[in-house]
Amino acid sequence: GAVVSQHPSRVICKSGTSVKIECRSLDFQATTMFWYRQFPKQSLMLMATSNEGSKATYEQGVEKDKFLINHASLTLSTLTVTSAHPEDSSFYICSAWNTRGGYEQYFGPGTRLTVT
Amino acid sequence: GENVEQHPSTLSVQEGDSAVIKCTYSDSASNYFPWYKQELGKRPQLIIDIRSNVGEKKDQRIAVTLNKTAKHFSLHITETQPEDSAVYFCAASIGNMLTFGGGTRLMVKP
Numbered sequence: 001g002a003v004v005s006q007h008p009s010r011v012i013c014k015s016g017t018s019v020k021i022e023c024r025s026l027d028f029q030a031t032t033m034f035w036y037r038q039f040p041k042q043s044l045m046l047m048a049t050s051n052e053g054s055k056a057t058y059e060q061g062v063e064k065d066k067f068l069i070n071h072a073s074l075t076l077s078t079l080t081v082t083s084a085h086p087e088d089s090s091f092y093i094c095s096a097w098n099t100r101g102g103y104e105q106y107f108g109p110g111t112r113l114t115v116t
Numbered sequence: 117g118e119n120v121e122q123h124p125s126t127l128s129v130q131e132g133d134s135a136v137i138k139c140t141y142s143d144s145a146s147n148y149f150p151w152y153k154q155e156l157g158k159r160p161q162l163i164i165d166i167r168s169n170v171g172e173k174k175d176q177r178i179a180v181t182l183n184k185t186a187k188h189f190s191l192h193i194t195e196t197q198p199e200d201s202a203v204y205f206c207a208a209s210i211g212n213m214l215t216f217g218g219g220t221r222l223m224v225k226p
Contacts, residue, residue, distance in 0.1 A: 042219070043205060043217065043218050044160065044205070044216045045216075093159060095214075103212075104150070104162060105212070108159060109158070109159045110159055
């Protein structure tokens with residue numbers, strides 16, 4: 001149990017275009033999902049907290065108008081990178097926190113975004 | 117907010133030796149401390165965790181210790197094997213918010 005999927009696993013897009021990444025909890029409900037960004041040889045940095053039915057909470061320095069987050073259901077959160085630039089190229093990972101509580105977060109497999 | 121420091125950033129050991137990775141955290145309200153193993157291009161994989169009401173936890177070759185007073189916790193891997201080579205991250209959690217350490221690249225030489 002506690003499986004989180006992400007789609008796509010890899011995406012290459014041209015500078016100026018937008019890319020949508022989906023994060024799904026497959027066998028549990030998640031009122032809260034998290035979006036992280038990981039640059040090569042660095043740690044996971046929290047970008048935003050996504051709450052079902054409400055606006056996302058963004059970490060300091062993360063542009064909310066550039067990284068649009070939608071959490072329309074208890075099993076799906078989406079991250080849209082708008083007007084992507086090469087510096088947005090990174091590994092994006094989501095995680096989900098089980099509504100039934102507990103401490104563990106369950107991570108998706110990640111999405112490798114390359115902006116050319 | 118919470119700040120987690122992790123040392124060392126790289127660690128090279130001989131197969132069969134032990135490896136120790138240490139982390140400190142700043143917020144005494146943190147109450148959950150997971151450790152993750154991440155292989156290149158993959159998701160972080162939870163390998164062991166400890167809650168603030170426990171001082172030590174062991175699972176086969178892996179153990180974690182927690183000193184709440186000093187606000188530090190450590191990962192111990194015994195009898196290391198080449199397949200233990202990966203990047204390891206500690207994290208500290210307040211509620212459901214995780215803050216990660218900077219990571220340790222562990223290399224186990226056969």
